[in-house]
Structure formats: C-alpha cells, structure tokens
Amino acid sequence: AGAHMNAESVSSTVETTKPLGRLGPLTDVVIERIRVSDDVAASKFGTDSPIEDPVREEQVLEQVRKQADAAGVDPDAAVAFFRDQIIASKVVQKGLFARWTAHPEEAPTTRPDLGQIREQLDRLTTDLLQELKNTEQLRDKPIACTAQLALATGSGAALERLDTLHRQALRAATHSVCRSQ
C-alpha cells in the first residue's frame, strides 16, 4: 500500500501514528525512551552488565537537574519525572530478560553497544525536558491534564502497538506528569 500513497496520504498516515492531544508530543518521546529500553536490554542480556546501574542513574539525574535549571523547568519536578522514566526502563528490561530466558529463540541475536545507546538516551533527556517546559501550564491544571494524559497514552499505546509489558512501562513513566494528580 505504501508504494501507492501520494505525499498527502503518506504524511497523514505518519500523523495518525502519533499520540493525540496536547500531551501527544511529550508522550511520543516517553514512548521512544521506553522503546530504547529494548535496545538497552539487548545490550545487557547474556553479559555481566546488570539491569540496574546506580552510578549511571545518578549521572542521568545529575544531568537532568542541571539542564532543567538551565531550561527554566523546576529541577525537583524534573528529577521526579526522570525517576519514573528510569523505573519504566527497568520494567521493560526485567520483562524482556524474563521473556528471553523463558523463550531463548526470541532473544536478540546481535548485541548493540550500550555506550551508543546511552548517548541516544542523553539526547532524549534534552527532548523530554523541552516537552516538560512546553506542557508546564497544562500540567498544572489537574482535570485538563488528566484528560489529555488519558488521550495521549491511550492513543499512543494503541497506535504504536505497545504490548502489555510496554503499556505497563508507559503507565509507570507517566505517573507524575500531571503535577497535582
């Protein structure tokens, strides 16, 4: 079908795969970070590298605190949000380790480089902080925020075809998006 689509239908097809509403762009990056967790898991599975790396976690949160301050986002709120992103990443990694251990034929056959993946995660940190900034006013309105979050996560999970594990991670990752929820 893709070969027969004109530019307009290609572009509208792309748009309909994006999470909807005012929290759509933030949710989109959250889902992207969750998806990168699959690569993190593939880089660690069958190696000595543990799922949980407290030193790296502190580095991530330190970077968040500095960049949040520079971007005019409340650093404590940003750190709380990123603690949820880290929890979500570990939910995915643990789930995939369990799946790949029970069904070795589903395990990845190539091992991506963790250093490169972490560079990608660092770029997503900047994008996520920008989206926190862009959605600050909405996130302070509990009812509107809760409605927009349900729209964005529901559409995002469906359109991006997240399985149960990745939906669970999305719930963990968006737990504190609406600030007074």
Ligand SMILES: C=C(O[C@@H]1C=C(C(=O)O)C=C[C@H]1O)C(=O)O
């Ligand atoms: C993603 C990783 O796995 C875990 C999750 C982290 C994260 O979400 O940033 C950081 C360190 C690890 O505890 C990683 O090791 O880089």
